[in-house]
Amino acid sequence: MNHVQPDYARKHASPRNKRAAAVVGVGHSDWVGDWARCRNGERPNDSYGYAIDAFRNALKDADISRDEVDGLIAGPTTAYERLGELTGINPRWGGQADAVLAVSQAVMAIEAGYAEVIALVYGNDQRSVGTQYGGPEAMGGGAFLSYVYHSPWGLTSQGALYALTLQSFKHARGFTEAEMGEVAVAQRGWSSMNPNAIMRKRITVEDYMASNYVCEPLHLYDYCLINDGGVALIIAEAGRAKRMTEKPVFIESVGRFDLNRGATSLEPRIDDFYLPAQQAAAAQSYELSGLGPKDMDILQVYDSFSVHVPLALEGYGYCGVGEAGKFLREQGVGPGGKLPVNTGGGHLSETYMQGWAHQIECVRQLRGECGERQVADARHVHYTSDVAGKCFSIIYGK
Amino acid sequence: MNAIEAKTPKPVMGLYDKPMWESINAGAMRLQRCRACSKWQYPPGPACPQCLSCDLEWTPVSGRARILSWVVFHRQYLPAYPAPYNSIAVRLEEGPTMITNLEGAMPDAGSIGKDVRLVYVTMPDGVVLPRFSLAE
């Protein structure tokens, strides 16, 4: 069992990264068009190509030239040096990171003065090259022992790890299958209004209940898509961001806490549902920003599987522990619900960009650019993720 | 592919995994127990995560455990595991959590919290796996 005192995080919250940096440009590749081409057996591009499509669009959105960029973070699927070569960036600071690490490292580098305008660039050709997220060759096994250690017993897929989490969560909290279905239904409600989303057909809880299990208790609708694409963000020092654009989106605060003890045997997930780490990450980011769950207009949750959402609702204080099922049923997270969650459709329905697309959805909602799915007067958007026990809480604001 | 010919997925076999698999093959699973603080660990490793001592002793487990969670795969991912098949998470009496399979029955809505006992199952290709069956 993992025990964390949330007070620890509160005491250790440093005010320095508050509103230190802002997003000044976002871009993405043609997810919908490339999905159709992949389904047609084509290979529209490689990871670097998608990354550069997104980067070009982000530069255009920021209305800056490439030569203003003095920092570069490459996503996990492209080599930093090669991406730097292809984007033509000779930076004074750089690195390689997944989505939340990239945002938090950009804030740190800017706060410390290592760079002023940082490009965060991600591309992934996982669909067209058939990246394996299960089986003995599962991606990430070298870094995360839990992805491969249990293969003699037939447990290797990412889905299975989250299926074990959901089964245990259902038992501990009295959470039901139909309540789980509310997440996929809500996200389809959002994606049906998003022209950038791949899956746009609305579904009902009845459709969910009637759908096949893949790894029981997870239904097909609980799984993310696997598609090709890219995402890029330009993040700048706060003062410079204000001079660069009329609509900077500030990173109000970043909180983080990781659960590593017992990770190979999945204890942080199936015993604790990541709760102590989520509470600690939340405490840091709330303390720092002076904001709390009541101030958030939108919640974006890393959703490789739908079960991340009820865990986040409880862990980040949107409802009490044990109340996520009731919250999903009665308050609602879809269009018209009390708390809009994953307003683009998320990994389940929009695009599986491993958390990167969630960042640009945060930005676009705050700029008021989301058309039919726009949440009226959105002032603060909360992004959370708990990938492999690294719990992050990032608050975006105007 | 015929399940008889199918190879059981190979275990991760680092320096510290080897003694554990030798004990499994001998039908008496041993895990490392810290001599300094008495904590058991799984998977095996170079030191005790609780106190960082390297003074670890390979000690037989009781075989008693309790089900923490379960899944049923409705698709086949591995030649050795035609669908449907299950995986379960158990907490050993000694403390560690282990991912394994329930032998003899499929798990169901009442499985979490049930007592199970360690059994050694020989796969069609000869690999011996520690699995668990419901306690009498």
Ligand SMILES: [Zn+2]
């Ligand atoms: Zn010890």
